[in-house]
Amino acid sequence: MIDFAKINAFDGGQRASFEELLCQLAQREKFPAGSYYRRVEGAGGDGGVEAYWTLPTGKKVGYQAKYFLRAGDIDWGQIDKSVLQAIATHPELEKYVVGLPCDLTDKRAKARKGSKSGWEHWEKHKEDWEKEALANGITQLEFVAWPKSEITAKLIGKDAEGLREFFFGAVELSPKWFQNYLNQASLALDERYHPEDHVNVRLQTLFSTITRSEDLKNKLSAAVEKARTFTLPENRIASLSAQPDAALLETFRTAHARLNEIAREFDLSPDQAWRVENWIERLDAIEKATYALQKWYWTHSRSLEDNAPENNDLRKCIDDAEKFSSSLSEFADLIRSPYMIAEQQRFALIRGAAGVGKSHLLAQCSADALKAGQPALLLLGQRFNDADLWTQIASQLGLSGRTPEQILGALDAAGKSCGVRSLVSIDAINEGVGSRYWRDNIAPFVHKLQDYTAVCCVVSCRTEYFDSAVPDGVANKFQIFDVRGFETSEEQLAAARIYLDKRGIARPSTPWLAPEFINPLFLRSVCVSLERDGKSEFPSGLTGTKKILKYYLESMGRK
Structure with missing residues (x-):
């Protein structure tokens, strides 16, 4: 009862x-x-x-x-x-x-x-x-x-056991419960996760997108709002010596109105699929209509004398159309990205070499989700053995005896209660029991996950073990994202500020970082060693993996 x-x-x-x-x-x-x-x-x-x-x-x-x-x-x-x-x-x-x-x-x-x-x-x-x-x-x-x-x-009913577990279970899946579990997982990561040295990287967008975070919804709404506020300069167009074909203008108005209708879907509950293909179709239509209008403007412009009185009005029409086209690009970047494909599939894979920041990324994005009021779990590959997968997950979460349906159903209810998806991240499936175990278990795991629309999952694996851990059927179906450390110039500059500047270490001359230092683990290890040794600049000739490791180990020995 x-x-x-x-x-x-x-x-x-x-x-x-x-x-x-x-x-x-x-x-x-x-x-x-x-x-x-x-x-x-x-x-x-x-x-x-x-x-x-x-x-x-x-x-x-x-x-x-x-x-x-x-x-x-x-x-x-x-x-x-x-x-x-x-x-x-x-x-x-x-x-x-x-x-x-x-x-x-x-x-x-x-x-x-x-x-x-x-x-x-x-x-x-x-x-x-x-x-x-x-x-x-x-x-x-x-x-x-x-x-x-x-x-x-x-x-x-059996289909409601997740609801019963979430609302009436002995373990209350509260924000505090999620935070306590993440704290334990973060401590187990040891040197692989240091939130105080976090550098924002573009792959964080995957997590805000796949969970349907408020941040993503706000970005989508802002992009559509920019486009919505645009109005055709009817009076200016009417003042021109020639006008676009009426059908061209009507096509633009219709496409613009259809684009504006998309905004009401952003706040749909996480168990209701976003019609992204429909959004792209509507975006294609307004882009084509905008291009046709711009083409007419430029064609008409070439037919005018340089001193024609209407040139100013026409120039303003052209500028308005270019600004509108730019606003469409912002929306296009969001919905045509591989991140949005992952949002539709609710599952994604991350791979990368050792030290590039996979574990840090999963831990930080889990922490960001919890800070934003979203449920998030971080499971560590190092903690799994060859026993039944769901028995181990239940045990690790303190939910022993619960079925997969109860666990996923409770996470599903937790996500819906927040208006987002619960995030389940599994880090480094190449560790612990290793690749062969996950090759046999990851496909059934993903299949079970797909029944719960307010739950999403991101799994990471070392590149060298990826093919042996992830079967082709999974790898070919879902999005794979590669982590390469600090890839962009913006990320590298941010890394310099966080890793070097705050420790009082001078930035190296151009190129400011050796290739090895694009790897977060290498960069942090050397900066910690320099700080430990009381140095304010990089020693001359400190390049190459062997020299860096040698310096780090010698520094550790001097502790």
């Missing part, structure tokens, strides 16, 4: 947890294709609903949670207030569901003589709500109660 009085409180308390549970149950409801679900953020939801589905017809189904553990304690006035807000704010409602963690007493089982049962209260208030809906022009609005028995029925 599920006891709603013992629902895990997490950081927001039991009331907030019950609201989230109801929203995740609502999210699992089946509606026609083309329907989309939206979670309303903020205490008590917004406009009388915690969440709602919008159907292809434009109608809505709204959900409201009220955490009263006994029918006699229900504050019906509080429910009235939410219903009236919903009717006023969402005139498209055709169904309104109220979830309660208690059963409404039967009409024949009144608590005391002369008192009303919970269902009698419900029927009376429902009559008032229906009248209010009619007064607001809503002719058909169904009010439905989800009492304890109804919610329990939705939770007892």
